[in-house]
Amino acid sequence: MKVVVTGGTGMIGRKLIDSLLAMPELIDRDGNMAEVTAITAFDVVAPNPPLPDDPRLTIVTGEISDAEAVEALIDDDTDTVFHLAAVVSAQAEEDFDLGMRVNLDGTRITLERCRALGHVPRVVYASSVAAFGGNMPDVINDTVTPNPQTTYGVTKVIGEYLIDDYSRKGFIDGRALRLPTIVVRPGRPNKAASTWASSILREPLAGHSAICPVKEESKMWMLSPRRVVESFRHAQVLDAVAWGPHRVVNLPGVTGSVTESLQALSRAGGNSARARVTFEHDPFIQEIVDGWANTFETARGLEMGFKSDTGLDEIVNVFLEDDLPGQHVYYD
Amino acid sequence: MKVVVTGGTGMIGRKLIDSLLAMPELIDRDGNMAEVTAITAFDVVAPNPPLPDDPRLTIVTGEISDAEAVEALIDDDTDTVFHLAAVVSAQAEEDFDLGMRVNLDGTRITLERCRALGHVPRVVYASSVAAFGGNMPDVINDTVTPNPQTTYGVTKVIGEYLIDDYSRKGFIDGRALRLPTIVVRPGRPNKAASTWASSILREPLAGHSAICPVKEESKMWMLSPRRVVESFRHAQVLDAVAWGPHRVVNLPGVTGSVTESLQALSRAGGNSARARVTFEHDPFIQEIVDGWANTFETARGLEMGFKSDTGLDEIVNVFLEDDLPGQHVYYD
DSSP, rough: EEEEEEETTTHHEEEEHHHHHHEEEEEEEEEOEEEEEEEEEEEEEEEESOOOOTTEEEEEEEOTOHHHHHHSSSOOEEEEEOOOOOOOOHHHHHHHHHHHIIIIIIIHHHHHHHHHSOOEEEEEEEEEEOOOOOOOSSSBBBBBBOOSSHHHHHHHHHHHHHHHHHHHTTTTTEEEEOOOSSOOOOOOOOTTTTTHHHHHHHHTTTTOEEOOSTTOOOOEEEEOOOHHHHHHHHHHHHHHHTTTTOOEEEEEOOEHHHHHHHHHHHHHHHHHHHHHHHEOHHHHHHHHHHOOOOBBHHHHHHHTTOOSSSSSSHHHIIIIIIIIHHGGGTTT | OEEETTTTTSHHHHHHHHHHHHHHHEOOOOOEEEEOOOEEESSSSOOSSSSOOOOOOOEEOOOTTTTHHHHHHHTTEEEEEEEOOOOOHHHHHHHHHHIIIIIIHHHHHHHHHHHHHHSOEEEEEEEEEEOOSOOOOBBBBBTTOOOOSSSHHHHHHHHHHHHHHHHHTSSSSSEEEEEESSSSOOSSSSSSSSSSHHHHHHHTTTTTEEEEOOOTTTTOOOEEEHHHHHHHHHHHOHHHHTTTOEEEOOOEEEEHHHHHHHHHHHHHHHHHTTTTEEEEOOOOHHHHHSOOOOOOHHHHHHHHHHOOOOHHHHHHHIIIIIHHHHHHHHHH
């Protein structure tokens, strides 16, 4: 069985591929658990650092909005597509046309190609809690209407409606996951407004200093990379009946404040780690973060068997186990 | 000031154009009430019967998914676009590609063209209560999440999200109306599953027989053509502040059962009109109609000043005044 991972060189794509190489079983087109014998990682850039050298893994570089590239990528052997390719929030906000081309056109091209196969491949789609914004209730439950405040969020919600309709029509067997903010994100700080949520744990645990730009009471809705990868796998193996007619789910996650993150940091890394975090208030970042949904009731996701980390201690622990060893190379 | 009406030869488009010719005032690009001096009606087919012979009115025939045609259509003189062009529900369901091309690509092309003008035109978009379906609460209020069960409904909801984002970005000043079923629709019965809702009033009032395929207790969410046209005009003249960040509204309407429709028919046309309606149950139509939302709480729409008919008697009366005289020609 062949699996295609678009956005395969991104952080989640890489971890998903690692997971599939280690545990190469998913549901095939006939509904049976079967061995993944071929994985194609598709992305706009070549992987750096390289992906594992494995005969089952092929790297293809191209644009998701290039219909010919996608036609070559997703062939009749393909049973499942994990569609993670997307321009991220800040970039889609800065470059509207790029965001629409990659996130909307790219998704349509991917779905059209899947439909053309005729054997109804499973498509697991990375959506986002960026679906929510603006005026929101204090707690986001499964009935709250998406009201994205970014072009990124809008393209993600549009993708969800397409996943629903393509599934209803029997063109694909689609599943869409609204992902929380991924914490601890390995690697370097980036320009995301959420980057501090990882930094205030990652840098101190690696022996370096970090700056928190938001107030101690600021909250985030979080999930560890490990649980996100498990969620993608779980989304793939769940029977279509478990999804019902609406192929979208808010993933369970953990609400944590800065204070709670720092307490978990102290427990894992001691006072010396905690002392590496200083506060420098940034009103611009604060305003963005205050506009995000941070408290969810994910009854549907839990009922479907999706699992979050048990709390901030586990989120920290996942980082210590999965990513800190590799992370140290950035600083050594 | 120039106004473009896409779908200008359809039932609503025609009535909107008639209204604009009779009362040629709308808000211009500077926010002032100004005279509409030019109206372009764009549609895939030439109007039949012809539109009024008026020097202010130009007819252009073309495909809304043809970017070059739309570029020529919406020019720098254009202050407002009423975007009504769409493949209707049954057709979009039958021909997925056509529905996506006209309803989704056509809307994107229209919005891109409006954005390119640079002067932020007002765009009033015809959405639909086909946004709702599947598992629904008994009463649809302004917080209920769209869950369309047709490709038509999906493309309409996607259009709403685009209208929101293009407005948020300042590319357009957009407004989207979710329209109830239009009753009494003039003309002949068509293949819509809702056609009986007009037929059981229209045909008897014109002296002809009609068949009702659904049970007496079946309900519809309705609005007369006159109120729909008023709603489009009202949507255009409302200040952007009245819309707020979310540019979509469920229009007020009237919930009426078959029984109530027939009582209004008796009051307007007497027992002889009522006697022209017979029942022939059609389980297929019944199931479709049962899946539609029929009871709404439209607090937002009412607060914004949108008005429905006062009840079924007014819906009948609008038909008697506006459409029955012309309607008679079909039968004479």
